[in-house]
Amino acid sequence: MAELLRARRTVLLDFDGPICAVFSSITDLQVATELVAIAGAEHLPQSVRAANDPFDVLRHAADHRDGESLVAIEARFRDLECAAVDTADPTPGAEEVLRALSARKYRVGVVTNNSAAAADRYLRRLGLRSTVGVIVGRPGTRVDLLKPSPFLLTTALRQLSVQPDDALFVGDSMSDVVAGHSAGVSCVALANKSGKAERFASLQPESTITSMLELLDALAV
Structure with missing residues (x-):
């Protein structure tokens, strides 16, 4: 994991899962x-x-x-x-990861099938909006462009002016890994529930973690 981060200067993250649990009190x-x-x-x-x-x-x-x-x-x-998102539960370690990435001058983007407005609102509520360069969310009614399509990732890369081989994408679903690889981006699969690691294995992500705290530890190396 640490080597993946050292070799890249851009980190993209899914929103629901890696950053927070969007539907917590509202299910x-x-x-x-x-x-x-x-x-x-x-x-x-x-x-x-x-x-x-x-x-x-x-x-x-x-x-x-x-x-x-x-x-x-x-x-x-x-x-x-x-x-x-006004009552969404933060993912343990996510705030620290975003602040650490920002402090280390990584380019950071949020790439989500949720609305960009929701991601923006959540990040502002926690005082984290300045840690994220771009938010690319659901393009209105164009459901065909949601992950596993690579569209959202390629849009984020274009907005950040970076090449796919300079980016790492952290996601917690099979569609995240498919989208990342389709966009030419290395993927970190967040296996945050039982059985996910085994399901991710067939997609061969570049790394699999069970907690965002592992990403935080890798940044400290």
């Missing part, structure tokens, strides 16, 4: 349920009506709803994300 299920109501439960298959993940509802809306309905669903999702 994923509560958000998904509200989005289902906006979409009209009677129009949705049972698998979507019972979804615990609001992204499942958003993706279904993108595939099957007219533009006006999709815009309304995405806008409400964004509002709920912004409300959720």
Whole structure:
């Protein structure tokens, strides 16, 4: 891990997981349920009506709803994300990692399927916004551009004016690793739940950690 960091001057991080738990006091299920109501439960298959993940509802809306309905669903999702981050639980070690990266003059970006507005709001609440150079979030209703597409990462790299081989991406999902590798970026997989490390292994991330504190330790080497 320390060698990966020494060889690069740019670190990109996913938001929900590596930095905080977006839906803590407001849960994923509560958000998904509200989005289902906006979409009209009677129009949705049972698998979507019972979804615990609001992204499942958003993706279904993108595939099957007219533009006006999709815009309304995405806008409400964004509002709920912004409300959720006011009480989101910080990921242990994340604040220290961001401050350490900033102190060591790394270029830092947040790359998230959540809205950029939510990530910005959270970072400002904790006094961390100045540690992050760019935030690249969900591009409105363009669900097809969310990770595992590399679009968000390549956008962040372009905004930071860096090449993929100078960047490291920290994410906690399979789609993060797929997106990172598709963008030509080395990946650190955050296996923050049981069984994740085994699932990540098939994607061959450059490193796997179980806590952001491991990244903090590597920065201190």
